[in-house]
Amino acid sequence: xxxxxxxxxxxxxxxxxxxxxxxxxxxxxxxxxxxxxxxxxxxxxxxxxxxxxxxxxxxxxxxxxxxxxxxxxxxxxxxxxxxxxxxxxxxxxxxxxxxxxxxxxxxxxxxxxxxxxxxxxxxxxxxxxxxxxxxxxxxxxxxxxxxxxxxxxxxxxxxxxxxxxxxxxxxxxxxxxxxxxxxxxxxxxxxxxxxxxxxxxxxxxxxxxxxxxxxxxxxxxxxxxxxxxxxxxxxxxxxxxxxxxxxxxxxxxxxxxxxxxxxxxxxxxxxxxxxxxxxxxxxxxxxxxxxxxxxxxxxxxxxxxxxxxxxxxxxxxxxxxxxxxxxxxxxxxxxxxxxxxxxxxxxxxxxxxxxxxxxxxxxxxxxxxxxxxxxxxxxxxxxxxxxxxxxxxxxxxxxxxxxxxxxxxxxxx
Ligand code: GDP
Ligand code: IMO
Ligand code: MG
Numbered sequence: 001x002x003x004x005x006x007x008x009x010x011x012x013x014x015x016x017x018x019x020x021x022x023x024x025x026x027x028x029x030x031x032x033x034x035x036x037x038x039x040x041x042x043x044x045x046x047x048x049x050x051x052x053x054x055x056x057x058x059x060x061x062x063x064x065x066x067x068x069x070x071x072x073x074x075x076x077x078x079x080x081x082x083x084x085x086x087x088x089x090x091x092x093x094x095x096x097x098x099x100x101x102x103x104x105x106x107x108x109x110x111x112x113x114x115x116x117x118x119x120x121x122x123x124x125x126x127x128x129x130x131x132x133x134x135x136x137x138x139x140x141x142x143x144x145x146x147x148x149x150x151x152x153x154x155x156x157x158x159x160x161x162x163x164x165x166x167x168x169x170x171x172x173x174x175x176x177x178x179x180x181x182x183x184x185x186x187x188x189x190x191x192x193x194x195x196x197x198x199x200x201x202x203x204x205x206x207x208x209x210x211x212x213x214x215x216x217x218x219x220x221x222x223x224x225x226x227x228x229x230x231x232x233x234x235x236x237x238x239x240x241x242x243x244x245x246x247x248x249x250x251x252x253x254x255x256x257x258x259x260x261x262x263x264x265x266x267x268x269x270x271x272x273x274x275x276x277x278x279x280x281x282x283x284x285x286x287x288x289x290x291x292x293x294x295x296x297x298x299x300x301x302x303x304x305x306x307x308x309x310x311x312x313x314x315x316x317x318x319x320x321x322x323x324x325x326x327x328x329x330x331x332x333x334x335x336x337x338x339x340x341x342x343x344x345x346x347x348x349x350x351x352x353x354x355x356x357x358x359x360x361x362x363x364x365x366x367x368x369x370x371x372x373x374x375x376x377x378x379x380x381x382x383x384x385x386x387x388x389x390x391x392x393x394x395x396x397x398x399x400x401x402x403x404x405x406x407x408x409x410x411x412x413x
Pocket of ligand 1: 007011013326327406
Protein backbone atom coordinates (compact mmCIF):
# COMPACT_ATOMS: atom_id res chain seq x y z
CA UNK A 1 0.00 0.00 0.00
CA UNK A 2 1.35 3.40 -0.98
CA UNK A 3 -0.10 6.70 0.29
CA UNK A 4 1.05 10.14 -0.66
CA UNK A 5 1.21 13.55 1.00
CA UNK A 6 1.28 16.56 -1.29
CA UNK A 7 1.18 20.34 -0.84
CA UNK A 8 -1.80 22.05 -2.46
CA UNK A 9 -0.56 25.66 -2.46
CA UNK A 10 2.91 27.29 -2.84
CA UNK A 11 4.72 25.22 -0.22
CA UNK A 12 5.19 25.34 3.55
CA UNK A 13 1.66 24.12 4.17
CA UNK A 14 2.78 21.94 7.07
CA UNK A 15 3.52 18.73 5.16
CA UNK A 16 6.28 17.81 7.63
CA UNK A 17 3.88 17.93 10.57
CA UNK A 18 1.34 15.61 8.92
CA UNK A 19 4.02 13.20 7.67
CA UNK A 20 5.34 12.96 11.22
CA UNK A 21 1.81 12.58 12.62
CA UNK A 22 0.92 9.63 10.39
CA UNK A 23 4.44 8.12 10.14
CA UNK A 24 3.63 5.55 12.80
CA UNK A 25 1.25 3.89 10.32
CA UNK A 26 4.00 3.36 7.73
CA UNK A 27 7.11 1.23 7.40
CA UNK A 28 8.83 3.29 4.71
CA UNK A 29 8.77 7.07 4.12
CA UNK A 30 9.98 8.25 0.71
CA UNK A 31 11.08 11.63 -0.66
CA UNK A 32 10.70 11.60 -4.44
CA UNK A 33 11.50 15.09 -5.75
CA UNK A 34 13.06 18.42 -4.86
CA UNK A 35 16.11 18.76 -2.70
CA UNK A 36 17.28 20.91 0.18
CA UNK A 37 15.10 23.77 -1.09
CA UNK A 38 12.47 22.04 1.07
CA UNK A 39 12.20 22.87 4.74
CA UNK A 40 9.87 20.60 6.69
CA UNK A 41 9.33 21.40 10.34
CA UNK A 42 8.34 18.78 12.85
CA UNK A 43 7.59 19.64 16.48
CA UNK A 44 7.48 16.79 18.97
CA UNK A 45 6.87 17.55 22.66
CA UNK A 46 7.99 21.14 22.19
CA UNK A 47 11.25 20.22 20.40
CA UNK A 48 11.56 21.56 16.87
CA UNK A 49 13.33 19.78 13.99
CA UNK A 50 13.90 21.36 10.57
CA UNK A 51 14.41 18.75 7.87
CA UNK A 52 15.56 19.63 4.36
CA UNK A 53 16.63 16.42 2.67
CA UNK A 54 15.80 13.78 5.24
CA UNK A 55 12.26 12.45 5.02
CA UNK A 56 10.14 13.60 7.98
CA UNK A 57 9.76 9.96 9.04
CA UNK A 58 13.21 9.95 10.65
CA UNK A 59 11.70 11.02 13.96
CA UNK A 60 9.67 7.86 14.01
CA UNK A 61 11.72 5.07 15.61
CA UNK A 62 10.52 2.33 13.26
CA UNK A 63 10.18 3.71 9.76
CA UNK A 64 12.80 3.28 7.02
CA UNK A 65 13.48 6.45 5.06
CA UNK A 66 14.23 6.59 1.37
CA UNK A 67 15.61 9.42 -0.75
CA UNK A 68 14.25 8.40 -4.14
CA UNK A 69 15.62 8.73 -7.66
CA UNK A 70 13.73 11.96 -8.36
CA UNK A 71 15.45 13.92 -5.59
CA UNK A 72 18.49 16.14 -6.21
CA UNK A 73 20.91 15.51 -3.36
CA UNK A 74 23.47 17.97 -2.03
CA UNK A 75 25.66 15.50 -0.11
CA UNK A 76 27.19 18.21 2.07
CA UNK A 77 23.74 19.15 3.39
CA UNK A 78 22.65 15.56 3.81
CA UNK A 79 25.75 14.67 5.85
CA UNK A 80 25.19 17.74 8.02
CA UNK A 81 21.57 16.79 8.60
CA UNK A 82 22.43 13.22 9.50
CA UNK A 83 25.09 14.43 11.95
CA UNK A 84 22.62 16.82 13.61
CA UNK A 85 20.88 13.85 15.17
CA UNK A 86 22.33 12.45 18.38
CA UNK A 87 21.36 8.94 17.47
CA UNK A 88 22.45 7.04 14.41
CA UNK A 89 19.76 7.56 11.80
CA UNK A 90 21.90 6.34 8.90
CA UNK A 91 20.78 2.79 9.59
CA UNK A 92 17.23 3.92 8.78
CA UNK A 93 18.14 5.69 5.53
CA UNK A 94 18.68 4.69 1.89
CA UNK A 95 19.61 6.93 -1.05
CA UNK A 96 18.82 6.08 -4.66
CA UNK A 97 21.85 5.47 -6.87
CA UNK A 98 19.81 7.19 -9.62
CA UNK A 99 19.26 10.42 -7.64
CA UNK A 100 21.18 13.32 -9.13
CA UNK A 101 23.86 15.15 -7.19
CA UNK A 102 24.06 18.87 -6.52
CA UNK A 103 27.64 20.13 -6.51
CA UNK A 104 28.83 23.54 -5.38
CA UNK A 105 28.90 24.88 -8.93
CA UNK A 106 25.12 24.28 -9.28
CA UNK A 107 24.57 26.51 -6.27
CA UNK A 108 26.90 29.18 -7.66
CA UNK A 109 25.08 29.08 -11.03
CA UNK A 110 21.66 29.35 -9.34
CA UNK A 111 22.72 32.40 -7.36
CA UNK A 112 24.57 34.10 -10.25
CA UNK A 113 21.61 33.65 -12.59
CA UNK A 114 19.19 35.05 -10.04
CA UNK A 115 21.40 38.13 -9.69
CA UNK A 116 21.51 38.59 -13.46
CA UNK A 117 17.74 38.35 -13.71
CA UNK A 118 17.45 41.43 -11.50
CA UNK A 119 13.83 42.43 -11.04
CA UNK A 120 12.73 39.33 -12.93
CA UNK A 121 14.40 36.99 -10.45
CA UNK A 122 12.39 33.90 -9.56
CA UNK A 123 13.32 34.23 -5.91
CA UNK A 124 14.78 30.71 -5.75
CA UNK A 125 16.13 29.31 -2.53
CA UNK A 126 19.60 29.56 -4.10
CA UNK A 127 20.26 25.88 -3.42
CA UNK A 128 21.27 24.85 -6.95
CA UNK A 129 18.02 22.99 -7.59
CA UNK A 130 17.28 24.39 -11.08
CA UNK A 131 20.83 23.95 -12.46
CA UNK A 132 21.06 20.37 -11.13
CA UNK A 133 17.73 19.38 -12.72
CA UNK A 134 18.76 21.20 -15.94
CA UNK A 135 21.89 19.01 -16.11
CA UNK A 136 19.77 15.93 -15.49
CA UNK A 137 17.43 16.76 -18.38
CA UNK A 138 20.38 17.70 -20.62
CA UNK A 139 21.84 14.27 -19.76
CA UNK A 140 25.05 15.69 -18.34
CA UNK A 141 24.14 15.26 -14.66
CA UNK A 142 25.89 13.18 -12.04
CA UNK A 143 24.07 10.41 -10.23
CA UNK A 144 24.75 9.40 -6.64
CA UNK A 145 25.69 5.90 -7.82
CA UNK A 146 28.66 7.37 -9.67
CA UNK A 147 30.43 7.92 -6.35
CA UNK A 148 31.37 4.24 -6.72
CA UNK A 149 34.11 5.15 -9.17
CA UNK A 150 35.57 8.52 -8.29
CA UNK A 151 38.32 8.50 -10.94
CA UNK A 152 35.76 7.99 -13.69
CA UNK A 153 33.54 10.67 -12.19
CA UNK A 154 36.40 13.16 -12.06
CA UNK A 155 37.11 12.51 -15.74
CA UNK A 156 33.47 13.18 -16.56
CA UNK A 157 33.42 16.36 -14.49
CA UNK A 158 36.63 17.66 -16.08
CA UNK A 159 34.95 17.29 -19.48
CA UNK A 160 31.80 19.01 -18.14
CA UNK A 161 33.81 21.99 -16.88
CA UNK A 162 35.69 22.19 -20.18
CA UNK A 163 32.41 22.23 -22.14
CA UNK A 164 30.92 24.91 -19.88
CA UNK A 165 34.03 27.09 -19.57
CA UNK A 166 32.52 30.04 -21.43
CA UNK A 167 29.32 29.90 -19.39
CA UNK A 168 31.22 29.77 -16.10
CA UNK A 169 33.31 32.75 -17.21
CA UNK A 170 30.20 34.70 -18.19
CA UNK A 171 28.63 34.05 -14.78
CA UNK A 172 31.95 34.83 -13.05
CA UNK A 173 32.04 31.44 -11.40
CA UNK A 174 35.27 29.71 -10.64
CA UNK A 175 35.75 26.18 -11.89
CA UNK A 176 36.74 24.08 -8.86
CA UNK A 177 40.18 22.53 -8.75
CA UNK A 178 40.19 18.83 -9.50
CA UNK A 179 42.15 18.15 -6.31
CA UNK A 180 39.55 19.88 -4.14
CA UNK A 181 36.75 18.14 -5.95
CA UNK A 182 38.36 14.75 -5.54
CA UNK A 183 38.73 15.32 -1.81
CA UNK A 184 35.09 16.36 -1.50
CA UNK A 185 33.76 13.44 -3.52
CA UNK A 186 35.80 11.03 -1.39
CA UNK A 187 34.26 12.54 1.74
CA UNK A 188 30.81 12.06 0.24
CA UNK A 189 31.59 8.47 -0.64
CA UNK A 190 32.95 7.70 2.83
CA UNK A 191 29.94 9.22 4.56
CA UNK A 192 27.16 7.95 2.30
CA UNK A 193 28.56 5.20 0.05
CA UNK A 194 27.14 2.34 2.08
CA UNK A 195 23.55 3.60 1.92
CA UNK A 196 23.44 4.37 -1.81
CA UNK A 197 21.45 1.54 -3.38
CA UNK A 198 18.90 0.86 -6.10
CA UNK A 199 15.94 2.12 -4.07
CA UNK A 200 13.47 1.24 -6.84
CA UNK A 201 14.30 -2.42 -6.31
CA UNK A 202 14.24 -1.94 -2.54
CA UNK A 203 10.69 -0.56 -2.76
CA UNK A 204 9.56 -3.32 -5.12
CA UNK A 205 11.00 -5.93 -2.75
CA UNK A 206 8.92 -4.43 0.06
CA UNK A 207 5.48 -4.26 -1.50
CA UNK A 208 4.07 -6.05 1.53
CA UNK A 209 4.95 -2.98 3.64
CA UNK A 210 3.11 0.32 4.04
CA UNK A 211 4.80 3.21 2.25
CA UNK A 212 4.28 6.95 2.38
CA UNK A 213 5.51 9.34 -0.29
CA UNK A 214 6.38 12.74 1.21
CA UNK A 215 5.91 15.58 -1.25
CA UNK A 216 8.18 18.60 -1.19
CA UNK A 217 7.29 22.07 -2.50
CA UNK A 218 3.71 22.03 -3.75
CA UNK A 219 1.26 21.94 -6.63
CA UNK A 220 1.45 25.60 -7.63
CA UNK A 221 5.26 25.33 -7.81
CA UNK A 222 5.06 22.35 -10.22
CA UNK A 223 7.26 22.86 -13.30
CA UNK A 224 4.35 22.05 -15.66
CA UNK A 225 1.22 22.92 -13.74
CA UNK A 226 2.42 25.74 -11.50
CA UNK A 227 2.80 29.46 -12.09
CA UNK A 228 5.65 29.11 -14.62
CA UNK A 229 8.36 30.44 -14.62
CA UNK A 230 7.90 31.20 -10.92
CA UNK A 231 8.05 27.56 -9.99
CA UNK A 232 10.58 24.99 -8.87
CA UNK A 233 12.27 22.62 -11.32
CA UNK A 234 10.50 19.35 -10.52
CA UNK A 235 7.06 17.82 -10.91
CA UNK A 236 5.73 18.34 -7.44
CA UNK A 237 2.26 16.85 -8.01
CA UNK A 238 1.22 13.28 -7.21
CA UNK A 239 2.26 11.86 -10.58
CA UNK A 240 5.77 13.29 -10.11
CA UNK A 241 6.11 11.30 -6.90
CA UNK A 242 5.63 8.08 -8.86
CA UNK A 243 8.30 8.95 -11.44
CA UNK A 244 10.54 10.03 -8.60
CA UNK A 245 10.29 6.76 -6.73
CA UNK A 246 9.77 4.07 -9.36
CA UNK A 247 6.35 3.11 -7.98
CA UNK A 248 3.61 2.55 -10.52
CA UNK A 249 0.33 4.55 -10.45
CA UNK A 250 -1.47 1.28 -9.74
CA UNK A 251 0.21 1.05 -6.35
CA UNK A 252 -1.18 4.37 -5.16
CA UNK A 253 -3.84 3.96 -2.50
CA UNK A 254 -4.59 7.35 -0.97
CA UNK A 255 -3.56 10.95 -1.67
CA UNK A 256 -3.62 13.40 1.23
CA UNK A 257 -3.48 17.06 0.18
CA UNK A 258 -2.14 19.64 2.61
CA UNK A 259 -3.28 23.28 2.61
CA UNK A 260 -3.06 26.14 5.06
CA UNK A 261 -6.28 27.79 6.26
CA UNK A 262 -4.93 30.81 4.36
CA UNK A 263 -2.21 31.11 1.69
CA UNK A 264 1.49 31.95 1.71
CA UNK A 265 4.19 32.14 -0.91
CA UNK A 266 7.96 32.73 -0.73
CA UNK A 267 9.76 34.08 -3.72
CA UNK A 268 8.30 36.00 -6.67
CA UNK A 269 5.38 35.31 -8.95
CA UNK A 270 1.63 35.87 -9.06
CA UNK A 271 -0.44 35.44 -5.91
CA UNK A 272 -4.06 36.56 -6.46
CA UNK A 273 -5.14 36.48 -2.79
CA UNK A 274 -2.05 38.19 -1.38
CA UNK A 275 -2.91 40.79 1.27
CA UNK A 276 -0.24 43.46 1.43
CA UNK A 277 -2.11 45.38 4.14
CA UNK A 278 -2.52 44.91 7.85
CA UNK A 279 -4.37 41.57 7.56
CA UNK A 280 -1.43 40.05 5.68
CA UNK A 281 0.94 41.42 8.32
CA UNK A 282 -1.22 39.96 11.07
CA UNK A 283 -1.22 36.52 9.44
CA UNK A 284 2.59 36.69 9.03
CA UNK A 285 3.03 37.62 12.66
CA UNK A 286 0.55 35.13 14.12
CA UNK A 287 1.69 32.36 11.79
CA UNK A 288 5.43 33.08 12.20
CA UNK A 289 5.55 33.03 8.42
CA UNK A 290 9.28 33.11 7.81
CA UNK A 291 10.92 30.45 5.62
CA UNK A 292 12.33 27.30 7.24
CA UNK A 293 15.07 27.14 4.60
CA UNK A 294 16.00 30.75 3.86
CA UNK A 295 14.41 32.72 6.73
CA UNK A 296 12.73 35.02 4.19
CA UNK A 297 9.38 36.57 5.22
CA UNK A 298 6.58 34.70 3.47
CA UNK A 299 3.99 36.67 1.49
CA UNK A 300 0.58 36.11 3.12
CA UNK A 301 -3.04 36.21 1.99
CA UNK A 302 -6.41 34.50 2.04
CA UNK A 303 -7.51 30.97 1.15
CA UNK A 304 -7.95 30.53 -2.59
CA UNK A 305 -10.67 28.04 -3.51
CA UNK A 306 -9.93 28.28 -7.26
CA UNK A 307 -6.31 27.24 -6.71
CA UNK A 308 -7.23 24.59 -4.13
CA UNK A 309 -9.83 22.96 -6.37
CA UNK A 310 -7.28 22.85 -9.21
CA UNK A 311 -4.76 21.24 -6.86
CA UNK A 312 -7.28 18.70 -5.51
CA UNK A 313 -8.04 17.58 -9.09
CA UNK A 314 -4.41 17.53 -10.31
CA UNK A 315 -3.41 15.32 -7.40
CA UNK A 316 -6.57 13.24 -7.10
CA UNK A 317 -6.88 14.01 -3.39
CA UNK A 318 -8.85 11.52 -1.30
CA UNK A 319 -8.62 13.69 1.77
CA UNK A 320 -7.25 17.07 2.79
CA UNK A 321 -5.59 18.52 5.88
CA UNK A 322 -6.26 22.18 6.68
CA UNK A 323 -3.31 23.54 8.64
CA UNK A 324 -2.70 26.50 10.93
CA UNK A 325 -6.38 27.24 11.62
CA UNK A 326 -5.26 28.77 14.93
CA UNK A 327 -3.40 31.51 13.04
CA UNK A 328 -6.75 33.00 12.01
CA UNK A 329 -7.89 33.24 15.65
CA UNK A 330 -8.93 36.79 16.51
CA UNK A 331 -9.99 38.00 13.05
CA UNK A 332 -13.51 39.53 13.04
CA UNK A 333 -14.02 38.36 9.47
CA UNK A 334 -12.06 35.97 7.29
CA UNK A 335 -12.04 36.20 3.52
CA UNK A 336 -12.10 33.34 1.01
CA UNK A 337 -11.53 33.76 -2.73
CA UNK A 338 -14.25 31.81 -4.56
CA UNK A 339 -13.54 32.90 -8.14
CA UNK A 340 -11.29 35.18 -10.20
CA UNK A 341 -12.23 38.00 -12.51
CA UNK A 342 -10.28 39.10 -15.60
CA UNK A 343 -11.41 41.63 -18.21
CA UNK A 344 -14.96 41.45 -16.90
CA UNK A 345 -15.03 37.65 -17.15
CA UNK A 346 -15.57 35.42 -14.12
CA UNK A 347 -13.08 32.53 -13.89
CA UNK A 348 -13.75 29.51 -11.73
CA UNK A 349 -10.89 27.46 -13.18
CA UNK A 350 -7.21 28.16 -12.41
CA UNK A 351 -5.90 29.57 -15.73
CA UNK A 352 -2.48 28.85 -17.31
CA UNK A 353 -1.41 32.40 -16.60
CA UNK A 354 -2.65 34.64 -13.84
CA UNK A 355 -1.93 37.97 -15.56
CA UNK A 356 -4.49 40.59 -14.60
CA UNK A 357 -6.52 38.23 -12.44
CA UNK A 358 -8.45 39.73 -9.50
CA UNK A 359 -9.93 37.74 -6.63
CA UNK A 360 -13.64 37.65 -5.88
CA UNK A 361 -14.08 37.17 -2.13
CA UNK A 362 -16.76 36.13 0.28
CA UNK A 363 -16.46 37.08 3.93
CA UNK A 364 -17.16 34.66 6.75
CA UNK A 365 -17.52 35.34 10.45
CA UNK A 366 -14.27 34.99 12.40
CA UNK A 367 -13.58 33.11 15.64
CA UNK A 368 -11.23 32.95 18.56
CA UNK A 369 -9.54 30.19 20.55
CA UNK A 370 -9.07 27.36 18.10
CA UNK A 371 -5.42 27.00 19.18
CA UNK A 372 -4.43 23.49 20.28
CA UNK A 373 -7.98 22.15 20.10
CA UNK A 374 -7.93 18.40 19.47
CA UNK A 375 -11.63 17.56 19.11
CA UNK A 376 -14.01 18.70 16.37
CA UNK A 377 -16.77 19.45 18.87
CA UNK A 378 -14.41 21.74 20.83
CA UNK A 379 -13.68 24.02 17.87
CA UNK A 380 -15.43 27.42 17.89
CA UNK A 381 -18.70 27.34 15.92
CA UNK A 382 -17.49 29.75 13.21
CA UNK A 383 -14.22 27.83 12.78
CA UNK A 384 -16.25 24.67 12.10
CA UNK A 385 -18.40 26.62 9.63
CA UNK A 386 -15.24 27.85 7.90
CA UNK A 387 -13.88 24.29 7.51
CA UNK A 388 -17.26 23.03 6.25
CA UNK A 389 -17.40 25.92 3.77
CA UNK A 390 -13.94 25.04 2.41
CA UNK A 391 -14.82 21.36 2.26
CA UNK A 392 -17.89 22.10 0.17
CA UNK A 393 -15.98 24.41 -2.18
CA UNK A 394 -12.84 22.32 -2.79
CA UNK A 395 -14.66 19.03 -3.26
CA UNK A 396 -12.60 16.82 -0.96
CA UNK A 397 -13.11 15.56 2.57
CA UNK A 398 -11.19 17.60 5.16
CA UNK A 399 -9.98 14.87 7.47
CA UNK A 400 -7.37 16.76 9.48
CA UNK A 401 -7.58 20.23 11.00
CA UNK A 402 -4.33 21.42 12.51
CA UNK A 403 -4.54 23.87 15.40
CA UNK A 404 -0.90 24.19 16.45
CA UNK A 405 2.62 23.18 15.43
CA UNK A 406 2.87 20.27 17.84
CA UNK A 407 2.04 16.75 16.71
CA UNK A 408 -0.69 16.69 19.39
CA UNK A 409 -2.52 19.83 18.21
CA UNK A 410 -4.59 18.11 15.55
CA UNK A 411 -8.29 17.40 15.06
CA UNK A 412 -8.96 14.18 13.16
CA UNK A 413 -12.51 14.00 11.77
P1 GDP B 1 6.24 22.17 5.08
O1 GDP B 1 7.35 22.69 4.23
O2 GDP B 1 4.98 21.97 4.30
O3 GDP B 1 6.60 20.95 5.86
O4 GDP B 1 5.93 23.34 6.14
P2 GDP B 1 7.01 24.21 6.97
O5 GDP B 1 7.56 23.36 8.04
O6 GDP B 1 7.97 24.87 6.06
O7 GDP B 1 6.10 25.37 7.51
C1 GDP B 1 5.01 25.14 8.36
C2 GDP B 1 5.26 25.89 9.67
O8 GDP B 1 4.05 25.95 10.40
C3 GDP B 1 6.24 25.18 10.58
O9 GDP B 1 6.94 26.14 11.33
C4 GDP B 1 5.35 24.33 11.48
O10 GDP B 1 5.93 24.04 12.74
C5 GDP B 1 4.17 25.24 11.64
N1 GDP B 1 2.87 24.59 11.80
C6 GDP B 1 2.41 23.44 11.25
N2 GDP B 1 1.12 23.25 11.57
C7 GDP B 1 0.75 24.29 12.34
C8 GDP B 1 -0.48 24.68 12.95
O11 GDP B 1 -1.51 24.05 12.82
N3 GDP B 1 -0.47 25.85 13.65
C9 GDP B 1 0.63 26.62 13.79
N4 GDP B 1 0.53 27.75 14.49
N5 GDP B 1 1.80 26.28 13.24
C10 GDP B 1 1.86 25.14 12.50
P1 IMO C 1 8.68 23.03 1.12
O1 IMO C 1 8.91 21.58 0.77
C1 IMO C 1 8.08 27.09 -0.29
C2 IMO C 1 10.09 28.22 -4.00
C3 IMO C 1 11.16 29.28 -3.91
C4 IMO C 1 11.00 29.94 -5.27
C5 IMO C 1 10.70 28.75 -6.18
C6 IMO C 1 11.91 28.20 -6.91
O2 IMO C 1 9.29 23.45 2.40
O3 IMO C 1 7.23 23.38 1.01
P2 IMO C 1 13.97 26.70 -6.12
O4 IMO C 1 15.04 26.95 -5.10
O5 IMO C 1 13.17 25.47 -5.88
O6 IMO C 1 14.49 26.75 -7.53
O7 IMO C 1 12.97 27.97 -5.98
O8 IMO C 1 10.16 27.75 -5.35
N1 IMO C 1 10.28 27.06 -3.11
C7 IMO C 1 9.56 26.84 -2.00
N2 IMO C 1 8.63 27.61 -1.41
N3 IMO C 1 8.38 25.88 0.21
C8 IMO C 1 9.29 25.09 -0.39
O9 IMO C 1 9.51 23.82 0.00
C9 IMO C 1 9.97 25.58 -1.52
N4 IMO C 1 10.92 25.09 -2.33
C10 IMO C 1 11.09 26.00 -3.32
O10 IMO C 1 10.91 30.18 -2.86
O11 IMO C 1 9.86 30.76 -5.27
MG1 MG D 1 8.70 24.30 4.15
